[in-house]
Every structure is written in structure tokens, then in C-alpha cells.
Amino acid sequence: MGRLMRGMTALAALLAFGFASFESAAPPLRAAAAPHGVVVIPVSGAIGPASADFIVRSLQRAADEHAQLAVLQLDTPGGLDTSMRQIIKAILGSPVPVATFIAPSGARAASAGTYIVYASHIAAMAPGTNLGAATPIQVGIGGTEPPGGRGAPGLPGIGGGDGASKPSAAAPASGTSAASAASAALPLDTQSTELRKQVHDAAAYIRGLAQMRGRNADWAERAVREAVSLSAADALAQHVVDLNARDVPDLLRQLNGRTLVTSAGNVTLSTANAAVATLEADWRSHFLAVITDPNVALVLLMLGMYGLFFEFANPGFVLPGVVGAISLLLGLFAMQMLPVNYVGLGLIFLGIAFLIGEAFLPTFGSLGFGGIVAFVIGALMLIDTDVPGYGIPLPMIAAVAVFSLLFVLGVSRLALHARRRPVVSGSEALIGNIGVVLDEGLLAEPGATPGTGGTPAGWARVHGERWRVSSTAPLAAGQMVRVTARRGLTLTVEPVETLQQGERS
Structure with a gap:
């Protein structure tokens, strides 16, 4: 038993060192960019830890290889607030100009994507694309409905009462009066105060980005407060984006000769005949995308807990302990990158503890039933965001709960049979x-x-x-x-x- 504990301690130390190296080291991305060329960074799907890591490392590589322009080809329904801000910080600090191009046709840059577009040096859209709907709840900060079902004026997805206003073309262009009206209409309780803080913070953030890039700040604030959206042609007409382009070659042709201001100074683009290199996600990005999936993270936590339980209940098997330790550390590593509700995580661990206790204590199913209830409630509360793609579906929760119940019942049955066998030693x-x-x-x-x-x-x-x-x-x-x-x-x-x-x- 002592040798097992020493081995697991050494394994934990090695994994911790590996995660630290994983965070600091940046493996090379595929495709080589020519000096003074153009780097294309394709991003599709929800903005999360994996996509943020890919974009940040791609921009760093573009700077290291002295590329003259980085094109962020974006198609996203939104994403996590922390990942979005990580991307925006990388764009604002990049010595290489960044052109965010919403493409191909049919793509969108909703929610978090709208903030990224506003932060970029160049904002472009392909025909048939749209952007907008940038409320904080959709970005993934979280939020709850005010009591009594009375929604904040102009906030989508929150039921409006009799006095709720509806967005229209006649809405005032300036967001200041709308913000004051929204603040006055909300009841003074903890939930509405938190909602106001989120909306005001997001509105000020995107207005600051718009003012930095010289784009339509009033519409940007309306996108936060009223969740309005624009097509490509309308966005160009209202000076929300800088240009419309059919594809990347057309975008480079229109950008040729433009002078942009970056953190390193003025940069004049010469993109008419520039070499174009498209970067692809490497193993690190794929690995992050897999383990930061909430479903995978939940399964890793379960495997970790049950692997360690089986090892401590049957010392000497080693393999369950090794697999359990690795799975548990990977699951916790993924959880620290996701917007986790720690009450839900605590309920999950409590439920697993109850299920394990049921295998050893004569509670006639009381601990087992309580463990299943605690686990299901914890899994429902685990991910603290409404961003699409970051929730744990009910079938997944039900499948893991049934597996846990069958696992504990199987272990209990084996233990009962072992107790009934005659003693064969001593x-x-x-x-x-x-x-x-x-x-x-x-x-x-x-x-x-x-x-x-x-x-x-x-x-x-x-x-x-x-x-x-x-x-x-x-x-x-x-x-x-x-x-x-x-x-x-x-x-x-x-x-x-x-x-x-x-x-x-």
C-alpha cells in the first residue's frame, strides 16, 4: 500500500509538471508562413479555451515569422467571456494587423464574435453573413431572470412584462437614454443588480473597442442592450464593418495599400500578391477541444473517482489507480478552464461519495438513492453558462447516473459474495x-x-x-x-x- 501511494504521488507530480509544460510550451502549428506573407486563421464553432489557445498561438507565430497581416476567418455562434477576452487582448497587443473576416457565406459572428470583430484592425464580412446579438448572457457570463417574470427592456430571452419595450427601427441611436431607462425599470434586488452590472460592463467594453477602431459605437451598444443584428450590406452601410469581400483573395485585393496602426506602429499593407498560408489546429488544440467538452470532463471525473475507489478497495491492482489518477487530474484541469458552478461540482463529488458508501454500509439503498439525486442535480448545475455547446444534455446525465448505479451495485454484489465465502487463510x-x-x-x-x-x-x-x-x-x-x-x-x-x-x- 505504501509503494502504491508513493507511485501515485510520483505520477501526480509528473502530470502536474506536464500540465505546466503544456501551458508554457507552444508546439509549432502546421503550414509555414512566408516572411511578409499573410496568415489565415480559420475558426469555426463556439469560442472556448481550445479556440482561444489556437488564435493566441497563431497570432504569436504570425509575429515571429514577420507576417504583414493575419486574417481571422470567423464563424461562431458565441462563446465564453473569458476566452473571448483572451482573444481580444491578443489582438490588441499584436504587432501584426488582424483582419477578422466573417466567412464563408452563411457564417455569422454572434455574441462573442461581435466583440472580436470590433476589436480587430480590419472588420470584413462575406455576402450572406451577419453579426450582432451581443448580450452578456449569450456571451456566457451568466445571469438570471428578475423576479416576477419582468424582463429588462431590450434584453432578449427574458420575458417582458406589460411595460417591456421592444426594439424597433425608431429606437434612439444613443444607448445612454436606453441604459438609464433600463436601470430605472429594473427592481432593486440582487439579481437585477447583477444583471445591470453585466449589461453595463459589456456595453462599455464594446463601446470602448468601437471608439478605438473608429466604428459605429452606438450600434455596438445596441447590440449589447437590444441584441440587434445586421447583415453584411447593412453593417457596411452603418460603418459597423470596414468592407465586404467575397473571399480571402478579394479581401486581400481590397486591403492592398492600406495603412493600419498596431501596437508596433504604422503598418502599410502590400497584400495584392502576398503569399497566403492557412494555419491548421495541431494536436494541442484538438486535445484541449476534447477535454474541455463538458461531457468529456464529467466522464473523466467519474472515471477518476471510481478508478481510485476500486484501487483503494482492492490494493495491488495498480491499473485502476493509475487510470483513475490520470483521469481525475485531466478532469480537474478541464474544469478550471470552464465556467464551473462549484456548488454543482461539490454535489457531484458528494453523490459519488454516497454511492461508494452504499457499497460498504447497510443503508438499504438510502445512500445510493441520495447519491443519484445529488449527482443529477450537480450535473445539471455544473456548467454556469447558456452558451450553445457548453451544456450537459440530460441523456448524458442519465447515462452516467445509470452507469454509476450499476457500478456500485456490481461492486456491492461482489463484496457480498466474498463475505459469504469460507475463510481460506489464517x-x-x-x-x-x-x-x-x-x-x-x-x-x-x-x-x-x-x-x-x-x-x-x-x-x-x-x-x-x-x-x-x-x-x-x-x-x-x-x-x-x-x-x-x-x-x-x-x-x-x-x-x-x-x-x-x-x-x-
Whole structure:
């Protein structure tokens, strides 16, 4: 057991070192960019830890290889607030100009994608694309509906009461009066105060980005407060984006000769005949995308807990402990990158503890039922965001809960069968065994009289071994005896007239 604990401690230290190296090291991305060329970074799907890591490393590579432009080809329904801000910080600090291009046709840059577009040096859209709907709840900060079902004016997805206003073309262009009206209409409670803080923070953030890039700040604030969206042509007409382009070559042709301001100074683009390199996600990005999927992270936590439980319940197997330790650390690593509700995570661990306790304690299902309930509630609460793609579906929760129940019932059944089996080792294993008297039999000790308490003693072969035995009556050599007790190195036996079927000898 001590060797196992030392081995698992060493494994944990190695994994911690590996994760630290994983965070600091940046493996090379595929495709080589020519000096003063153009780097294309395709991103599709929800903005999360994996996509943020890919974009940040791609921009760093573009700077290292002295590319003159990085094109972020974007198609996203939104994403996590922390990942979005990580991307925006990388764009604002990049010495290479970044052109965010919403493409191909049919793509969108909703929610978090709108902030990224506004942060970029160049904003472009392909025909048939749209952007907008940038409310904080959709970005993934979280939020709850005010009591009584009264939604904040202009906030989508929150039920409006009788006085709720609806967005329209006649809405005021400036967001200041709308913000004041929204603040006045909300009740003064904790939930509405939190909602106001989120909306005001997001509105100020995107307005600051718009002012930095010289784009339509009023519409940007409306995208936050009223969740409005625009098509490519309308976005160009309202100066939300800088240009429309059919594809990347058309975008580069239109950008040729433009001068942009970056963190390193002014950069004049010469993109008409520039070499174009498209970067692809490497193993690190794919690995992050897999483990930061909430479903995979939940399964890793389950495997980790049950692997360690099986190892501690059956020391010496080693493999369950190794797999459990790796899975648990990977699951916790993924959880620290996701917007996790720690109450939900605590309920999951409590539910697993109850299920494990059910295997050892005679609670007649009480702990098991409580463990299933705690686990299901915790899984429903685990991910604290409404961003598409980051929720745990009910079928997944039900499947893991059923698996947990079957696992615990299986382990309990094995433990019950093991308890019912006869003892096969130790002194208790000798009780009930059949032996045969050796030498001259069991005779009374020399000089013993009936009143002195002397007992017949001798030798017998029991369980293939030669034992000193004693009995209440003399026994002849070759007679069968049964062991009834053990005192030190002496066995107490009694005569057996006939050997019944099933008795051990």
C-alpha cells in the first residue's frame, strides 16, 4: 500500500509538471508562413479555451515569422467571456494587423464574435453573413431572470412584462437614454443588480473597442442592450464593418495599400500578391477541444473517482489507480478552464461519495438513492453558462447516473459474495478441517490422573501439515478428527465417526 501511494504521488507530480509544460510550451502549428506573407486563421464553432489557445498561438507565430497581416476567418455562434477576452487582448497587443473576416457565406459572428470583430484592425464580412446579438448572457457570463417574470427592456430571452419595450427601427441611436431607462425599470434586488452590472460592463467594453477602431459605437451598444443584428450590406452601410469581400483573395485585393496602426506602429499593407498560408489546429488544440467538452470532463471525473475507489478497495491492482489518477487530474484541469458552478461540482463529488458508501454500509439503498439525486442535480448545475455547446444534455446525465448505479451495485454484489465465502487463510481457515491422528494416537500425559485435568495429546496431520493436537478422550492412530479450536500452536480436535460429503480434509 505504501509503494502504491508513493507511485501515485510520483505520477501526480509528473502530470502536474506536464500540465505546466503544456501551458508554457507552444508546439509549432502546421503550414509555414512566408516572411511578409499573410496568415489565415480559420475558426469555426463556439469560442472556448481550445479556440482561444489556437488564435493566441497563431497570432504569436504570425509575429515571429514577420507576417504583414493575419486574417481571422470567423464563424461562431458565441462563446465564453473569458476566452473571448483572451482573444481580444491578443489582438490588441499584436504587432501584426488582424483582419477578422466573417466567412464563408452563411457564417455569422454572434455574441462573442461581435466583440472580436470590433476589436480587430480590419472588420470584413462575406455576402450572406451577419453579426450582432451581443448580450452578456449569450456571451456566457451568466445571469438570471428578475423576479416576477419582468424582463429588462431590450434584453432578449427574458420575458417582458406589460411595460417591456421592444426594439424597433425608431429606437434612439444613443444607448445612454436606453441604459438609464433600463436601470430605472429594473427592481432593486440582487439579481437585477447583477444583471445591470453585466449589461453595463459589456456595453462599455464594446463601446470602448468601437471608439478605438473608429466604428459605429452606438450600434455596438445596441447590440449589447437590444441584441440587434445586421447583415453584411447593412453593417457596411452603418460603418459597423470596414468592407465586404467575397473571399480571402478579394479581401486581400481590397486591403492592398492600406495603412493600419498596431501596437508596433504604422503598418502599410502590400497584400495584392502576398503569399497566403492557412494555419491548421495541431494536436494541442484538438486535445484541449476534447477535454474541455463538458461531457468529456464529467466522464473523466467519474472515471477518476471510481478508478481510485476500486484501487483503494482492492490494493495491488495498480491499473485502476493509475487510470483513475490520470483521469481525475485531466478532469480537474478541464474544469478550471470552464465556467464551473462549484456548488454543482461539490454535489457531484458528494453523490459519488454516497454511492461508494452504499457499497460498504447497510443503508438499504438510502445512500445510493441520495447519491443519484445529488449527482443529477450537480450535473445539471455544473456548467454556469447558456452558451450553445457548453451544456450537459440530460441523456448524458442519465447515462452516467445509470452507469454509476450499476457500478456500485456490481461492486456491492461482489463484496457480498466474498463475505459469504469460507475463510481460506489464517487461523480461522483451520476450524472445521478434518485430519488424521498420527504416531501412537492421542494419549493422556504421563502421570496424569483423572482428577488432575490432564487431556490426551499427540500429533495429527491437518490441511497437509503436522500439528500438535489435544482431545477430551484418547484417540487411536489413524482415526479421523475434526478441528474445533486453536490455542497457539495446539489444535483442539474431536473424533469423526464418518466423513460427510463436502467436509474439508
